[in-house]
Amino acid sequence: xSYTNAIFYLDYDNGSDTARANIVPSDYANNGxxxxxxxxxxxxxxxxxxxTIAGTxxxxxxxxxxxxxxxxxxxxxxxxxxxxxxxxKGTCTPFGGHAWGTDAWKTITGGAAGAIAAxxxxxxxxxxxxxxxxxxxxxxxxxxxxxxGGFPTAKSIVSSTNAPPIRIRVTAHGFSxxxxxxxNGHTSNAAANGAWVITNIATDYFDLVGSIGIxxxxxxxxxxxxxxxxxxxxxxxxxx
Numbered sequence: 628x629s630y631t632n633a634i635f636y637l638d639y640d641n642g643s644d645t646a647r648a649n650i651v652p653s654d655y656a657n658n659g660x661x662x663x664x665x666x667x668x669x670x671x672x673x674x675x676x677x678x679t680i681a682g683t684x685x686x687x688x689x690x691x692x693x694x695x696x697x698x699x700x701x702x703x704x705x706x707x708x709x710x711x712x713x714x715x716k717g718t719c720t721p722f723g724g725h726a727w728g729t730d731a732w733k734t735i736t737g738g739a740a741g742a743i744a745a746x747x748x749x750x751x752x753x754x755x756x757x758x759x760x761x762x763x764x765x766x767x768x769x770x771x772x773x774x775x776g777g778f779p780t781a782k783s784i785v786s787s788t789n790a791p792p793i794r795i796r797v798t799a800h801g802f803s804x805x806x807x808x809x810x811n812g813h814t815s816n817a818a819a820n821g822a823w824v825i826t827n828i829a830t831d832y833f834d835l836v837g838s839i840g841i842x843x844x845x846x847x848x849x850x851x852x853x854x855x856x857x858x859x860x861x862x863x864x865x866x867x
Contacts, residue, residue: 630693630705632750633677635724635732637742639756642724642733644741649718652680655688656712663688663707664697667719672696676725677746682717685710689717691748722746727756781851785831787816787844792834794827795819797850804828809853810835816844822853 636642650667658664665680672678674696680688692704723740724732732741740746742753785796793816802808804826810819823835 630677630691631748632752633693633748634675634752634754635677635722635742635746636727636730637724637733637735637753637755638727638731639733641729642731642741643729644733644739646739647721647723647730649720650678652683652716652719654712655683655685655709655716657709658697658703661709663704663709665702665704665719666700667702669699670721671730672702672721673725677722678702679720679722680704680717681720682715683713684715684717685713688713691722724753731756779852781811781849783846784810784813784844784848784850785846787813787819787840789816789840789843791839792836793819793838793840793844794832794834795850796832798831800831800833800850802828802833802852806852807854808833809851811849811851813844813848815847816840816842819844820848 650670650672652665652667654666656664656666672694675693676696677691677693679691683689687708687710688704692707694702695705696702721730723730724742724746735742747753782797782800785798787796788794795810802825806825807822808825809822813819818839818841819835823838825833826836827834
């Protein structure tokens with residue numbers, strides 16, 4: 628390889644492993660600093676892309692080169708040494724994979740293009756994505772889809788235990804194992820306050836998973852089921 632440390636892009640959704648087309652070199656010149664400047668057809672290369680020069684009568688130019696884009700029809704071959712403008716111009720074929728979008732490679736092992744061994748040199752970087760570039764759809768907000776609207780009514784706490792886990796007594800609470808609830812204002816056992824996953828359900832009590840009490844709690848504070856705040860299946864997204 629005639630280049631080092633190139634960056635390539637691989638996109639399993641939008642990339643392509645089809646061989647890239649020759650961009651038709653028509654002139655080789657000194658860029659003024661001793662590098663080879665190649666005039667090619669209109670292309671979409673970016674600086675850092677890699678091309679293969681083949682079939683030129685100057686064997687010094689044959690190989691794989693990382694390029695610096697000067698303009699839409701002119702590129703410099705990084706690390707090259709200009710000698711002359713060869714009579715036979717040969718071909719200049721991009722590797723592909725030089726940017727996100729349609730020129731990204733699609734797979735690691737398949738196709739005429741792609742992240743195959745012939746296109747990779749030690750020190751190269753391959754950036755991989757499996758989905759399109761995000762596109763903004765505008766501003767949005769979550770609204771609750773629960774029947775009747777709003778969130779479940781808070782229920783009064785009858786009591787709570789001190790021994791871990793904290794057991795909350797709420798008459799006919801109606802919660803289910805694995806629900807997420809929010810305890811608020813339970814001042815006599817303040818360690819219970821906050822959001823908790825609950826378990827060991829019975830009609831009138833439940834346990835706060837992972838909780839440790841700081842005293843026996845009395846009849847103060849409330850508990851509210853908040854699954855609907857967390858479960859996307861129960862939400863709708865309104866885009867404005």
